[in-house]
Amino acid sequence: MKDLLDDIYANIGLSPERGGVATYIPELAKIDPHQFGMCVAAADGEVYTAGDAEVPFSIQSVSKVFALALALGKVGDQLWRRVGREPSGLSFNSLLLLEREDGIPRNPFINAGALIATDIYLAGSRPKEALGQLLRFVRAASDDEDIHINEMVARSEIATGHRNVALAHYLASFGNLHSGVDEVYGTYCHQCAIEMSCRQLALAGRFLIDTDDTPKLVSRERRRRIAALMMTCGHYDGSGDFAFRVGLPGKSGVGGGILAIAPGKASVAVWSPGLNRYGNSKLGTEAMEMFARKTGWSVFG
Ligand code: DON
Numbered sequence: 001m002k003d004l005l006d007d008i009y010a011n012i013g014l015s016p017e018r019g020g021v022a023t024y025i026p027e028l029a030k031i032d033p034h035q036f037g038m039c040v041a042a043a044d045g046e047v048y049t050a051g052d053a054e055v056p057f058s059i060q061s062v063s064k065v066f067a068l069a070l071a072l073g074k075v076g077d078q079l080w081r082r083v084g085r086e087p088s089g090l091s092f093n094s095l096l097l098l099e100r101e102d103g104i105p106r107n108p109f110i111n112a113g114a115l116i117a118t119d120i121y122l123a124g125s126r127p128k129e130a131l132g133q134l135l136r137f138v139r140a141a142s143d144d145e146d147i148h149i150n151e152m153v154a155r156s157e158i159a160t161g162h163r164n165v166a167l168a169h170y171l172a173s174f175g176n177l178h179s180g181v182d183e184v185y186g187t188y189c190h191q192c193a194i195e196m197s198c199r200q201l202a203l204a205g206r207f208l209i210d211t212d213d214t215p216k217l218v219s220r221e222r223r224r225r226i227a228a229l230m231m232t233c234g235h236y237d238g239s240g241d242f243a244f245r246v247g248l249p250g251k252s253g254v255g256g257g258i259l260a261i262a263p264g265k266a267s268v269a270v271w272s273p274g275l276n277r278y279g280n281s282k283l284g285t286e287a288m289e290m291f292a293r294k295t296g297w298s299v300f301g
Contacts, residue, residue: 012287062251115171248268256273
């Protein structure tokens with residue numbers, strides 16, 4: 001496994017064609033694109049790394065996996081009254097379907113749906129407490145207390161994220177946000193600004209592997225459903241392409257991170273800040289593609 005990761009780093013991690021970093025969040029525009037890290041946390045507890053696997057990065061939308069698990073823990077299947085389970089075929093921050101579909105976002109991984117998950121885990125508490133709960137979940141999952149929110153990144157997004165503000169107001173106009181727009185939006189931006197290294201992220205994903213040795217933070221049925229949503233919706237309008245090329249449930253973020261799960265085998269994190277046209281890590285996707293091909297771990301055999 002270590003040889004495979006070194007091979008991926010040498011063949012893909014150093015590639016000159018790296019894609020462009022996200023610029024719509026000013027703090028993320030400052031990130032050096034010449035970074036690449038990868039980590040495999042195997043079901044048996046072994047951890048393998050390559051490249052910049054210890055460097056913390058902004059996990060952004062990868063946080064939506066943990067937020068969904070936390071929100072489901074709070075309200076269970078009632079969550080599905082407020083958000084759907086279908087791919088949207090549109091970009092992560094699209095407003096388009098919300099009007100036609102009466103303020104019910106297609107799935108919990110596009111921004112509109114993620115705002116609902118945030119609203120659910122925020123209910124009944126102050127944003128600081130709710131974020132504390134989310135951090136506790138992520139720290140417990142990775143067995144690492146040294147995971148924090150980057151306040152500069154959160155503020156940078158809060159100040160510029162007009163589309164997300166629009167989405168939040170639109171959801172509120174349909175009665176599908178229960179807390180105030182500013183509170184939900186601020187909490188969501190802080191959630192996205194969690195920083196983790198590939199090592200921490202791969203370890204945090206182990207609760208989704210489902211073996212006797214991995215953390216039991218959610219039930220087996222819930223784990224299976226979260227993985228199904230990662231496969232169908234985890235890369236937005238690039239989800240079909242990711243399933244085609246990689247064949248593993250995965251969740252991307254505009255910070256350039258991807259978390260993928262090989263059920264029963266491993267949790268895999270990769271990070272390279274340059275993005276492809278869907279807003280997903282360009283080299284990260286290529287790395288996952290090579291990883292799945294070499295291991296034969298695609299869920300499609
Ligand atoms: O809401 C946003 O636009 C960002 N905080 C997160 C978006 C994101 O990570 C999309 N993923 N590729």
